[in-house]
Amino acid sequence: MTVAAPEWPRLEDVVGEISRVIDESDDIGCLAHKDADADSLGSALGFALSMRDSGKRVHPMAPAPVPRLLDYLPGYEMLEESPAALDSLFTFDCATVSRFGEKRALVEESRNVVNVDHHVSSEGFGTVNLVDPIASATGQVVYALLRALDAPITSDVATNLYAALFTDTGGFRHENTTEAALRLGADLVQLGADPGWIALKSYKSRSVSRMRLEALAVSAVHAELEGRLIWSEITQAMLSEVNAAMDESEGVIDQLQSIDTMQLAILLKEHGRELTRVSVRSRDPYDATDVCRPFGGGGHQRAAGAEVREPLEVARGRVLDVARRILTTR
Numbered sequence: 001m002t003v004a005a006p007e008w009p010r011l012e013d014v015v016g017e018i019s020r021v022i023d024e025s026d027d028i029g030c031l032a033h034k035d036a037d038a039d040s041l042g043s044a045l046g047f048a049l050s051m052r053d054s055g056k057r058v059h060p061m062a063p064a065p066v067p068r069l070l071d072y073l074p075g076y077e078m079l080e081e082s083p084a085a086l087d088s089l090f091t092f093d094c095a096t097v098s099r100f101g102e103k104r105a106l107v108e109e110s111r112n113v114v115n116v117d118h119h120v121s122s123e124g125f126g127t128v129n130l131v132d133p134i135a136s137a138t139g140q141v142v143y144a145l146l147r148a149l150d151a152p153i154t155s156d157v158a159t160n161l162y163a164a165l166f167t168d169t170g171g172f173r174h175e176n177t178t179e180a181a182l183r184l185g186a187d188l189v190q191l192g193a194d195p196g197w198i199a200l201k202s203y204k205s206r207s208v209s210r211m212r213l214e215a216l217a218v219s220a221v222h223a224e225l226e227g228r229l230i231w232s233e234i235t236q237a238m239l240s241e242v243n244a245a246m247d248e249s250e251g252v253i254d255q256l257q258s259i260d261t262m263q264l265a266i267l268l269k270e271h272g273r274e275l276t277r278v279s280v281r282s283r284d285p286y287d288a289t290d291v292c293r294p295f296g297g298g299g300h301q302r303a304a305g306a307e308v309r310e311p312l313e314v315a316r317g318r319v320l321d322v323a324r325r326i327l328t329t330r
């Protein structure tokens with residue numbers, strides 16, 4: 001069941017207001033979501049660098065734990081813990097305030113919040129909302145905004161936005177690899193982004209422990225319903241076995257979704273005794289958010305996630321039951 005998407009104002013309808021917010025701000029906060037990916041952090045850093053180059057004091061932030069795998073993004077070293085006073089706060093790639101972790105209060109207490117996103121499920125929590133569900137990445141929305149503002153786009157800005165676009169399209173492989181995405185990729189390369197280097201940093205910078213962790217999760221794969229349901233899990237025991245951290249499991253879901261018969265791919269991650277995180281991928285006609293919504297999660301049609309406040313054994317049963325029901329009733 002797909003809920004009718006709300007109508008979001010177009011860029012041309014809000015750019016004047018955003019421009020005014022920027023003009024009236026000396027200190028601008030740029031916030032990524034928790035467990036930031038390259039789209040969220042690249043958008044925040046790209047926007048921050050452009051605003052800095054426009055003469056503003058910028059305060060890029062990411063809720064803890066800050067993803068160290070993204071330290072190649074230009075401006076990463078500018079990330080701040082808790083800035084003193086902000087005149088406005090821009091948020092990137094975040095559909096709901098619950099994804100801001102310990103920075104949630106900062107969002108809720110700010111007078112000027114500009115929500116820049118591409119999630120169809122956005123709660124529209126900003127005082128200004130620039131949400132484009134058609135965009136392949138939030139980085140694409142940021143690019144359009146910077147263009148509309150006539151703000152500077154240096155090679156460092158372009159690198160951040162290319163990393164955002166490149167990874168949110170799975171290296172230009174997912175269904176959201178549109179003509180606009182490919183054209184934007186070329187524009188960003190023209191502006192100084194290095195596609196080979198960003199691909200190296202995004203997909204060819206794995207540690208040995210990370211590869212061993214993926215091997216454990218891949219060999220534990222389960223296939224049900226003639227391979228339509230593919231699932232695996234990352235347990236704390238697996239992490240200690242190969243001396244890896246949970247954030248090194250990021251590539252496992254891509255392995256699961258590469259199975260030919262797969263219609264729903266699910267990865268369960270045992271973060272603690274009472275916390276299991278779930279990643280879901282889907283193929284037509286199934287919607288990954290349908291698996292996550294009963295647990296308060298969401299995301300995109302093809303990629304979604306949820307947090308289940310239950311031990312792995314309990315979460316596994318509940319999540320897989322939802323997935324089996326979806327696959328056997330449609």
Ligand SMILES: [Mn+2]
Binds near residue numbers: 039040093137138168
């Ligand atoms: Mn995104």
